[in-house]
Amino acid sequence: MSELSELYQAVILDHNKKPRNFHKLETANHTAEGFNPLCGDQLTVYLQLEDDTVKDISFEGHGCAIWKASASMMTQAVKGKSKQEAELLFNEFHRMVTGQFDEETEPNQLGRLTIFAGVREFPVRVKCATLSWHTMHAALNNQELVSTE
Amino acid sequence: MATLEQLIPIKPKPSKGWDVERIRKDFPVLRQTVNGRPLVYLDNAASSQVPVMVIERGAQYIEQEHSNIHRGVHYLSMKATTAYEGAREKVKRFINARESKECIFVRGATEGINLVMHGYGRKFIGAGDEIIISAMEHHSNIVPWQMLCEEKNARLRVIPMNDAGELLMDEYDALLNEKTKFVAVTHVSNALGTVNPVKEIIERAHKYGVPVLIDGAQSAPHMRVDVQDLDCDFFAFSGHKMFAPTGSGIVYGKAALLEKMNPFQGGGDMIKSVTFEKTIYADLPNKFEAGTPAIASQIGLGAAIDYLSIIGREKAAAYEHELLVYATERLSAIEGVRIIGTAREKIGVLSFVIDDIHPHDIGTILDQAGIAIRAGHHCAQPVMKRFNVPATARASFAFYNTKEEIDTLATAIEQVIEVFG
Numbered sequence: 158m159s160e161l162s163e164l165y166q167a168v169i170l171d172h173n174k175k176p177r178n179f180h181k182l183e184t185a186n187h188t189a190e191g192f193n194p195l196c197g198d199q200l201t202v203y204l205q206l207e208d209d210t211v212k213d214i215s216f217e218g219h220g221c222a223i224w225k226a227s228a229s230m231m232t233q234a235v236k237g238k239s240k241q242e243a244e245l246l247f248n249e250f251h252r253m254v255t256g257q258f259d260e261e262t263e264p265n266q267l268g269r270l271t272i273f274a275g276v277r278e279f280p281v282r283v284k285c286a287t288l289s290w291h292t293m294h295a296a297l298n299n300q301e302l303v304s305t306e
Numbered sequence: 307m308a309t310l311e312q313l314i315p316i317k318p319k320p321s322k323g324w325d326v327e328r329i330r331k332d333f334p335v336l337r338q339t340v341n342g343r344p345l346v347y348l349d350n351a352a353s354s355q356v357p358v359m360v361i362e363r364g365a366q367y368i369e370q371e372h373s374n375i376h377r378g379v380h381y382l383s384m385k386a387t388t389a390y391e392g393a394r395e396k397v398k399r400f401i402n403a404r405e406s407k408e409c410i411f412v413r414g415a416t417e418g419i420n421l422v423m424h425g426y427g428r429k430f431i432g433a434g435d436e437i438i439i440s441a442m443e444h445h446s447n448i449v450p451w452q453m454l455c456e457e458k459n460a461r462l463r464v465i466p467m468n469d470a471g472e473l474l475m476d477e478y479d480a481l482l483n484e485k486t487k488f489v490a491v492t493h494v495s496n497a498l499g500t501v502n503p504v505k506e507i508i509e510r511a512h513k514y515g516v517p518v519l520i521d522g523a524q525s526a527p528h529m530r531v532d533v534q535d536l537d538c539d540f541f542a543f544s545g546h547k548m549f550a551p552t553g554s555g556i557v558y559g560k561a562a563l564l565e566k567m568n569p570f571q572g573g574g575d576m577i578k579s580v581t582f583e584k585t586i587y588a589d590l591p592n593k594f595e596a597g598t599p600a601i602a603s604q605i606g607l608g609a610a611i612d613y614l615s616i617i618g619r620e621k622a623a624a625y626e627h628e629l630l631v632y633a634t635e636r637l638s639a640i641e642g643v644r645i646i647g648t649a650r651e652k653i654g655v656l657s658f659v660i661d662d663i664h665p666h667d668i669g670t671i672l673d674q675a676g677i678a679i680r681a682g683h684h685c686a687q688p689v690m691k692r693f694n695v696p697a698t699a700r701a702s703f704a705f706y707n708t709k710e711e712i713d714t715l716a717t718a719i720e721q722v723i724e725v726f727g
Contacts, residue, residue: 161674165667165725173726174662196666197683197696219696221664222726279670 163275164282165222172226177233179225182215191218191292192304193284198224202292209240214293221285227273228289234270240297242266247290253277254286324625329617330706332357343676346711351496351524351655351702352680353546356606359616360550363609364602374598376575390601393608394591397556400611401541402532407590408564410557411604415523416446418542418557419490421594422519423450425567426540427488433459435487438511440465440473440502441692442495445685447521451490465491467692471498471647478507482514489518493525497686497698498647499630499655501525505536512537517563523547527704528654529623533558545603549704550610553600564590571596622705626654629703629712636716637701642723646698657684657698660719663726665699671725672699675718677711 182203190201200218214232235243249265252258256277260267276286295303330336333355338345367389373382375390398406412418437451441464455462465478489511494501508518517539525531527548533541545554569576569587573596578586587593633656637643646657669681680700683690690697701715
């Protein structure tokens with residue numbers, strides 16, 4: 158069960174239990190809704206974007222532990238970043254969990270987000286980890302609805 | 307909570323003498339390890355496994371009999387046609403249809419329901435008419451009727467259910483009226499395991515002269531089905547849920563109804579004659595079987611029916627009932643586990659949720675222990691909404707499962723709860 162403990166690390170379990178920025182954001186000026194039609198995961202990402210900087214961000218919705226921890230840590234990682242930095246993080250995160258990027262050898266800005274690297278051993282769970290990121294990306298780019306394959 | 311003895315509608319004969327270890331030898335797929343553990347396959351409601359007898363029959367067809375059916379005068383085509391039509395005969399006996407021509411080969415229950423929607427619904431249902439379905443339908447028995455309602459400006463009505471997952475028959479009575487033109491209800495809920503009182507549902511609809519389609523995807527593999535006794539007008543089921551290959555399945559229809567319906571798809575094999583001015587359609591069942599069908603799979607369905615009759619359907623059903631009772635006892639004893647679907651009449655399916663743990667996490671952790679269950683909405687999103695859960699975890703049983711496997715499941719669920727502490 159070593160791969161399993163790789164997936165359900167203490168940090169992930171902690172964010173699942175106590176998700177950060179898990180509420181509606183009244184000051185949001187960008188929002189987007191994300192769906193995973195296969196498993197029914199759903200979330201709304203609220204973004205307060207000022208001068209191209211993510212001033213504040215939050216999320217609401219329901220899904221599995223990987224989904225919730227990923228969304229929680231995404232909001233922490235993106236808060237205070239510029240739009241460009243947030244997009245770069247999304248790109249690195251996406252390539253890491255889909256196995257197109259080795260976070261150990263290639264330079265990156267992922268920091269604590271590398272704990273999601275284990276998700277790539279569980280292909281059916283990749284979409285759980287990326288839904289919040291896709292939705293954040295959509296909110297940044299004024300799309301209102303995203304749906305993962 | 308339902309009393310466990312009342313869960314199965316077939317009067318269970320004691321399953322003494324059910325040699326599950328011998329039965330398991332018939333299923334090669336079960337002899338493997340997954341993530342280092344023996345495979346525990348508890349996703350039978352999604353798709354069941356295939357016994358050697360069915361595999362060999364399909365292989366024999368491909369090796370020795372393969373050809374196109376119904377059109378060759380040569381030896382192989384006649385062999386293929388005989389085998390294919392032989393499978394239809396077996397289906398006829400399996401569901402006790404009056405005639406084999408009432409058994410239309412389709413890809414599965416979904417295609418069967420769509421065939422009836424197109425052939426019957428689009429011809430006979432119009433603006434202002436009403437179609438009744440139930441609150442526990444699989445998407446395959448919701449979406450086609452919704453599409454029809456949208457096209458024809460008809461109205462979809464839904465029989466509600468109680469908290470146990472049983473249909474409210476009084477509400478059904480209240481929905482039936484002169485505008486009702488069709489009723490489509492599942493025999494057994496894939497998400498809850500509820501066995502619906504379909505005979506009564508049919509009888510009440512017939513008082514209004516309304517035809518009834520029964521979705522038998524979950525019932526045909528696990529209980530005796532007699533379409534004449536039920537007096538249903540249509541009955542659809544899938545081969546891959548009853549120990550046959552994917553791509554096999556049946557929609558039964560009463561001959562008189564099938565005769566007056568429009569064909570489903572146009573093409574070869576469903577015609578008597580074709581000119582550019584007019585096509586005369588073939589007689590039943592060919593009218594509904596355009597193109598070359600999944601011959602090997604349908605022959606496999608025939609072999610699966612043979613297999614079920616050899617092992618004894620009633621004995622298998624009684625044993626599956628024991629498994630369900632045992633699993634219900636084991637899982638409901640675990641603190642934090644809540645069973646969704648506690649109907650008095652229930653077969654084969656155990657849906658559950660665990661406080662604060664999402665079913666997908668349960669599914670992933672069980673998979674690491676070699677246990678295959680289904681996690682999600684089971685293509686029954688309205689059922690999830692009714693029970694106010696985003697998804698459930700579902701263990702579903704077949705006669706080759708064992709009590710030891712259920713013990714393995716229970717232990718793994720305890721581990722899940724431990725991980726999430």
